Amino acid sequence: MRLRDLSLLAAGRLVGLVLMASTAPAAGPTFSKHVAPIFYKRCVACHRPRDIAPMSLLDYKSARPWAKAIRESVVKKRMPPWFADPHHGRFANDPSLTAEEVATIRDWVEAGAPEGDPRDLPPAPKFVDGWALGKPDIVIDIGEDHVVTPGEDAYEHFVVPTNFTEGKWIRAAEIRPGNRQVVHHVHVLLVTDDLKMMEVASTKNMPSLAQYLIREGKLSRIRPDAPVWNDGCAPDTPDLPFLRGAQEGGLAAFLPGRPPDVFPEGTAKWIPPGAKLEFVIHYARISGAPQTDRTSVGLYLAPGPPKQVLRRMDLRNFFLRIPAGAPSQQVRRCYDFEQDKLLLSFTPHMHYRGKDITYELETPEGSREILLRVPRYDFNWQLVYRLQEPKLVKKGSRLIVTAHYDNSPNNPFNPDPSQTIRWGDKSEEEMMTSWIEYLDVPSSPPLRAQRSGAR
Numbered sequence: 001m002r003l004r005d006l007s008l009l010a011a012g013r014l015v016g017l018v019l020m021a022s023t024a025p026a027a028g029p030t031f032s033k034h035v036a037p038i039f040y041k042r043c044v045a046c047h048r049p050r051d052i053a054p055m056s057l058l059d060y061k062s063a064r065p066w067a068k069a070i071r072e073s074v075v076k077k078r079m080p081p082w083f084a085d086p087h088h089g090r091f092a093n094d095p096s097l098t099a100e101e102v103a104t105i106r107d108w109v110e111a112g113a114p115e116g117d118p119r120d121l122p123p124a125p126k127f128v129d130g131w132a133l134g135k136p137d138i139v140i141d142i143g144e145d146h147v148v149t150p151g152e153d154a155y156e157h158f159v160v161p162t163n164f165t166e167g168k169w170i171r172a173a174e175i176r177p178g179n180r181q182v183v184h185h186v187h188v189l190l191v192t193d194d195l196k197m198m199e200v201a202s203t204k205n206m207p208s209l210a211q212y213l214i215r216e217g218k219l220s221r222i223r224p225d226a227p228v229w230n231d232g233c234a235p236d237t238p239d240l241p242f243l244r245g246a247q248e249g250g251l252a253a254f255l256p257g258r259p260p261d262v263f264p265e266g267t268a269k270w271i272p273p274g275a276k277l278e279f280v281i282h283y284a285r286i287s288g289a290p291q292t293d294r295t296s297v298g299l300y301l302a303p304g305p306p307k308q309v310l311r312r313m314d315l316r317n318f319f320l321r322i323p324a325g326a327p328s329q330q331v332r333r334c335y336d337f338e339q340d341k342l343l344l345s346f347t348p349h350m351h352y353r354g355k356d357i358t359y360e361l362e363t364p365e366g367s368r369e370i371l372l373r374v375p376r377y378d379f380n381w382q383l384v385y386r387l388q389e390p391k392l393v394k395k396g397s398r399l400i401v402t403a404h405y406d407n408s409p410n411n412p413f414n415p416d417p418s419q420t421i422r423w424g425d426k427s428e429e430e431m432m433t434s435w436i437e438y439l440d441v442p443s444s445p446p447l448r449a450q451r452s453g454a455r
């Protein structure tokens, strides 16, 4: 211990003696006492050995060499990853540091990132090795030991049968990556018959989706000569599939640092008999030897039919077109509420050219409110934004989703600014999709689900 530390310590004791229970001396923050609690709470879910982030922040020795980068990342709000504009909406899963926490980390780094007394460390966080929600009732995996080869990022789709002979209500779903070092994120979708659903949802004059889609193996994209409707909200937008109504889908997601999907109390999701699950897995770029992965999802059964069905609407604009080089192409999609609904969360989904996205609500009386704005969309972080207070939306209201795409060479993620881009599954093509979780108001009994096989 250096002399200065000793005298500080002595001074501290003295002050402590003189002032008894008064506040501690204003010594600078230390890792053990002030910084570790913040890291434990906000960083180590990803920054720990064998997890997605490049270094561990669990202990002083591992964190110390990164001190300056840590200061930068928290002062510039790059970490923890979160992209909602703080001026609009409050979100239950907002991990942002408070101004005080940022100041603590900054002051700590600027004071030379001292360790302090290890006895001040809070209890080390516990990580569950295995299912965080306990043993699932049913486990379904991707059906193969998938080999991830070094080189590029990869998106893989695995469609597997549930072999359910009767439908099931589930109260939670936990995705377990088979190999944490390569799995960046995972979505598990319920595969229903898209085309059939679209026919049901379509109006009499709507052409069928099959007319516009090209399937190449497991992936689809829209025909280059399909009509273009970048403004899906324009009054004269024709009835095109995916520009009217909404599609239902989506079961669970795994994202770095995100807890498993436990559905709100009293709600459940329905898996119909014979359903298939589609795993969409983003494998991060690796170097070195090939790795294998066998990701799975654990399903937790609800005791019976829920009070409320947790629903998800998927809003998409399939008819976008982003000209080569365009720095900020706008694409819109609207949804007119046919009944009252309680909105719970938003998950925007675009690809490499996605730039920003805004969700705005217009009431029948014409007042407008921004529910969520993501000013700097980042394809690497497919975040869900859960409203702190669910939003009751009245019938006749309109949700206006406005996105911009940067197809210019200034976008560092742009794979090829010389291409005109249309909708497609591949990351090099684009999407404009929003997943919105909601409940019907008043609660509607799960009629459709019951008809399709529930007991």
Ligand code: HEC
Pocket (backbone or CB within 6 Å): 038, 039, 042, 043, 044, 045, 046, 047, 052, 053, 054, 066, 069, 070, 071, 072, 073, 074, 078, 079, 080, 081, 097, 256, 257, 258
């Ligand atoms: C949800 C997972 C996650 C959380 C939570 C998280 N990080 Fe990170 N962090 C990452 C990943 C992944 C990378 C590497 C890729 C990147 O930079 O996006 C990274 C990179 C970093 C870097 C190096 C690159 C840079 O941008 O400066 C620093 C420093 C950092 N994180 C600090 C923190 C701190 C401090 C916290 C908590 C306050 C934190 N992170 C929370 C996942 C996370």
